[in-house]
Amino acid sequence: MGRSSVRGEGTRPRGRHDGPAGSGGSAGSGGSGAPTGRSGHGRRGRSAGPEQGRPDRRAPKGGRRRVLRWVASVLALLILGTGGAGYVYYKHLNGNIRKEDLTLGDKQMADHKANSAGQTPLNILLIGSDARDSKANQKLGGAKETFGGTPLADVQMLLHLSADRSNISVLSMPRDTMLKMPKCTDPDSGKVYAASTVDVQTNESLGRGGPGCTVAAWYELTGITIDHFMMIDFAGVVSMADAVGGVPVCVDANILSRSGGKGSGLKLEKGTTSVKGEQALQWLRTRYGFEDNTDLGRTKAQHQYLNSMVRELRKGTKLTDPGKLMNLAEAATSALTVDKGLDTVKKLYDLAEELKKAPTGRITMTTMPNVYGTGTHAGRVYPKDEEAEQVFRMIREDIPLDGKASKRKTPVTEDAAAPDGEIAVSVRNASATDALGPAQGRATTVKDLLSDAGFTKSSVDSSNVEPAATTGVLYPSADMEGDARAVAKALGIPVSQVKKSTDVSGIVLAVGADWRKDEAYPAKAAEEKTPDSANPLNGADEKACMHVNPNYTW
Numbered sequence: 266m267g268r269s270s271v272r273g274e275g276t277r278p279r280g281r282h283d284g285p286a287g288s289g290g291s292a293g294s295g296g297s298g299a300p301t302g303r304s305g306h307g308r309r310g311r312s313a314g315p316e317q318g319r320p321d322r323r324a325p326k327g328g329r330r331r332v333l334r335w336v337a338s339v340l341a342l343l344i345l346g347t348g349g350a351g352y353v354y355y356k357h358l359n360g361n362i363r364k365e366d367l368t369l370g371d372k373q374m375a376d377h378k379a380n381s382a383g384q385t386p387l388n389i390l391l392i393g394s395d396a397r398d399s400k401a402n403q404k405l406g407g408a409k410e411t412f413g414g415t416p417l418a419d420v421q422m423l424l425h426l427s428a429d430r431s432n433i434s435v436l437s438m439p440r441d442t443m444l445k446m447p448k449c450t451d452p453d454s455g456k457v458y459a460a461s462t463v464d465v466q467t468n469e470s471l472g473r474g475g476p477g478c479t480v481a482a483w484y485e486l487t488g489i490t491i492d493h494f495m496m497i498d499f500a501g502v503v504s505m506a507d508a509v510g511g512v513p514v515c516v517d518a519n520i521l522s523r524s525g526g527k528g529s530g531l532k533l534e535k536g537t538t539s540v541k542g543e544q545a546l547q548w549l550r551t552r553y554g555f556e557d558n559t560d561l562g563r564t565k566a567q568h569q570y571l572n573s574m575v576r577e578l579r580k581g582t583k584l585t586d587p588g589k590l591m592n593l594a595e596a597a598t599s600a601l602t603v604d605k606g607l608d609t610v611k612k613l614y615d616l617a618e619e620l621k622k623a624p625t626g627r628i629t630m631t632t633m634p635n636v637y638g639t640g641t642h643a644g645r646v647y648p649k650d651e652e653a654e655q656v657f658r659m660i661r662e663d664i665p666l667d668g669k670a671s672k673r674k675t676p677v678t679e680d681a682a683a684p685d686g687e688i689a690v691s692v693r694n695a696s697a698t699d700a701l702g703p704a705q706g707r708a709t710t711v712k713d714l715l716s717d718a719g720f721t722k723s724s725v726d727s728s729n730v731e732p733a734a735t736t737g738v739l740y741p742s743a744d745m746e747g748d749a750r751a752v753a754k755a756l757g758i759p760v761s762q763v764k765k766s767t768d769v770s771g772i773v774l775a776v777g778a779d780w781r782k783d784e785a786y787p788a789k790a791a792e793e794k795t796p797d798s799a800n801p802l803n804g805a806d807e808k809a810c811m812h813v814n815p816n817y818t819w
Contacts, residue, residue: 355610355611358594358595358598358610359598359608359609359610361595361598361599361601362598362601362602362603362608362609362610362613363601363602363603364602364603364604364605364608365452365475365476365477365496365602365603365604365605366452366475366477366604366605367477367480367491367493367494367604367605367606368477368480368481368484368491369449369450369451369452369473369474369475369477369478369480369481370447370448370449370477370478370480370481370482370484370485371447371448371767372447372481372484372485372767373767374484374490374491375488375490375765376490376743377428377490377492379428380428380429380663382428382429384428384429384430385428386425386426386427386428386663387425387426387492387493387619388423388424388425388426388489388490388491388492388493388660389423389424389426389491389492389493389494389495389616390421390422390423390424390476390479390480390483390491390493390494390495391420391421391422391423391424391494391495391496391497392418392420392421392471392476392479392494392495392496392497393418393419393420393421393496393497394416394417394418394419394471394496415471415472416471416472417440417468417469417471417472418440418467418468418469418470418471418476418479419440419468420440420497420567421437421438421440421467421468421479421483422435422436422437422438423435423436423437423438423483423487423489423491423660424620425489425660425663426619426620426623427623427663427665428663430619430622430623431622431623431627431665432623432627432628432629432665432666432667432669433620433623433627433628433629433804434628434629434631434659434660434665434666434667435568435571435628435629435630435631436631436632436633436656436660436799437564437567437568437630437631437632437633438467438483438632438633439467439560439561439564439632439633439635439646440466440467440468440560441466441467441468441560441644441645441646442466442467442633442635442645442646442647442648443464443465443466443467443638443642443645443646443647444464444465444467444482444485444486444648445460445461445462445463445464445465445485445486446458446460446461446465446469446470446473446478446482446485447460447478447481447482447484447485448460449470449473449474449477449478449481450474451473451474451475452474452475452477456474458473458474458478464642464647466645467479467482470482476494476496476602477494477604479494480494486648487657487660487661488657488661488764489657489660489661490661492606493603493604493606493607493616494603494604495601495602495603495607496601496602496603497600497601497602509541509574509577509578510539510541510577511539511540511541511545511577512539512540512541512545512570512573512574512577513537513538513539513573513577514533514537514538514539514540514548514566514569514570514573514811515536515537515538515569515809515810515811516533516534516535516536516538516810516811516813517535517810517811517812517813518535518813518815518818519533519534519535519813519818519819520532520533520551520554520555520813520817520818520819521554521817521818521819522547522551522552522553522554522555522817523553523817524553524816524817527553528551528553528554528817529546529547529548529550529551529552529553529554530547531544531547531548531551531554532819537810545570548566548570549566549567549570550563551563551566553814553817554813554814554817555811555812555813555814556811556812556814557814558814558816558817561632561635561646562811562812564632565632565800565802565811566811568630568632568802569802569809569810569811571630572625572628572630572802572803572804572805572806572809573807575625575628575804576625576804576805576807579625594610598610601613625804625805626803626804626805627665627667627669627804628803628804628805629665629666629667629795629801629802629803629804630801630802630804631656631666631795631799631800631801631802632799632800633648633653633656633799634648634649634652634653634655634656634796634798634799635647635648635649635653635798636648636649649796649798650734651734652796652798652799654735655795655796656795656796656799658761659793659795661761662761664793665793666795666799666801667795667801667803668793668794668795681747682747682748682750682751683747683748683751685718685719685720685721685751685755686719686720686721686722687722688720688722688748688751688752688772689722689723689724689771689772690712690715690720690722690723690724690752690771690772690773690774691723691724691725691726691769691771691772691773691774692708692709692711692712692715692723692724692725692726692773692774692776693708693725693726693729693730693731693773693774693775693776694707694708694725694727694730694776695730695731695732695733695736695775695776695777695778696732696776696777696778696780696781697730697732697778698732698734698778701778701781703730703732704781704782707776707780707781708725708726708727708776709725710783711756711774711776711780712724712725714756715752715755715756715774718755718756719755720752720755726773731775732777732778733775733777733778734777734778734779735762735777735778735779736758736762736774736775736776736777736779736780736786737758737762737763737764737774737775737777738750738752738753738758738762738763738764738772738773738774738775739763739764739765739766739768739769739772739773739774739775740763740764740765740766740769740771740772740773741765741766741767741769741770741771742765743765745771745772746763746765748772749763749772750763752772752774756774756785756786757785757786757788758786758788759788
């Protein structure tokens with residue numbers, strides 16, 4: 266299932282070196298006036314990387330500048346709503362922004378369900394590319410052998426703004442997450458990348474046609490509808506960090522992230538330090554020195570930085586110098602690649618206005634619950650089945666990850682169900698597991714249960730026994746959702762397990778590994794709690810402090 270990602274130093278598989286000290290970086294709509302539609306197709310824009318004070322200077326066409334670790338900076342600025350500074354150069358800044366297709370996959374994402382107040386949530390995928398296709402990117406770090414290589418989506422964070430705008434949830438997917446990659450088509454060359462038949466590292470999605478394939482991969486894994494994406498370049502990140510006047514971060518011991526050629530070069534004393542400029546970049550890209558020296562620790566450090574920056578910006582004491590604001594607007598717009606639904610400064614500003622409606626205390630940062638792989642996939646991670654799906658489901662259903670009561674309204678189901686006896690249901694035996702084959706007769710038994718409940722047009726599909734960990738009811742289009750929900754209700758299957766799928770042509774009941782016995786469906790009580798394995802961090806938590814690996818102290 267879905268995840269986030271962070272990358273930077275060292276020699277982990279498919280990763281890249283930190284480079285010299287001081288190098289680093291990161292990546293990174295529904296209310297009135299805010300962009301809401303999902304964009305269509307268009308060409309990928311040129312690479313732009315204007316120098317400060319040099320508005321029209323751009324890097325060679327086709328380059329996607331490396332996104333290091335400043336997703337936190339850009340996202341925090343959006344949450345604050347400082348995008349208004351861009352109106353100084355409105356038309357010019359619009360020209361800086363690069364646009365690409367929202368999704369390059371074949372599957373059409375499901376529409377959001379409006380609540381009874383007519384509100385819908387907003388999901389934005391933040392992507393950080395490690396492209397090293399310019400001298401500026403190369404100067405900031407990375408092994409020389411990676412210069413000019415295929416970019417990787419090494420930072421992936423999904424930002425969910427609730428329908429009622431009361432809260433924000435951010436879900437990071439580790440860059441080393443293994444998943445099945447969907448079919449993607451490059452809009453420029455027309456090259457078709459076939460769906461993978463084996464697990465592929467999630468950060469490779471960017472090289473399969475562009476950020477639209479990363480969006481498609483997230484949807485394939487999580488079922489979360491994505492409205493927009495923002496791919497962030499690192500150009501101007503130092504000036505951005507300087508413009509906000511520093512961000513307080515905390516370590517529980519002295520840290521020096523350098524050992525045996527690995528590390529970002531970050532050097533801090535125990536306690537809280539305000540970091541800016543290149544030191545902020547070092548913090549955001551540090552892996553060696555935080556916790557267990559993995560991307561998971563780096564993700565937590567990015568979450569801490571982002572929350573701290575939001576708190577600093579919302580104090581209202583930052584970004585008051587017009588010159589700094591103009592430089593910041595120049596650097597930020599030149600660093601952005603977005604879908605066509607966010608292709609102007611005005612749309613970005615409207616988005617910022619929506620985001621800042623959620624108070625800091627209702628911002629929750631999380632990491633996809635995961636487990637480490639074994640054998641050839643040692644060092645990579647996989648979604649932790651039930652717990653990862655729990656987080657995905659909560660986001661899909663607009664349930665706050667901070668555990669607080671939401672003002673959200675129950676989604677309205679537009680489609681009414683047909684009479685039970687007129688609903689055709691195909692029942693599949695999907696109860697096999699890695700250790701056990703399909704439970705004998707499960708499809709027939711459940712088909713008989715449906716017939717007894719009045720669904721007399723039920724039948725068994727013995728040709729498809731693809732395993733499913735969880736029982737689910739699938740439907741192909743919105744006009745059949747009511748029918749699918751009726752089937753689920755009759756068997757006590759939670760509505761969260763009723764899903765739209767383009768892989769079916771009618772109502773399909775897949776009897777999963779959680780229902781191998783001849784008994785009523787063992788539905789668990791609906792939970793609205795974020796698993797501890799997601800490492801939730803509240804935006805108002807000022808006591809968060811990164812644990813320093815004892816091998817990287819001084």
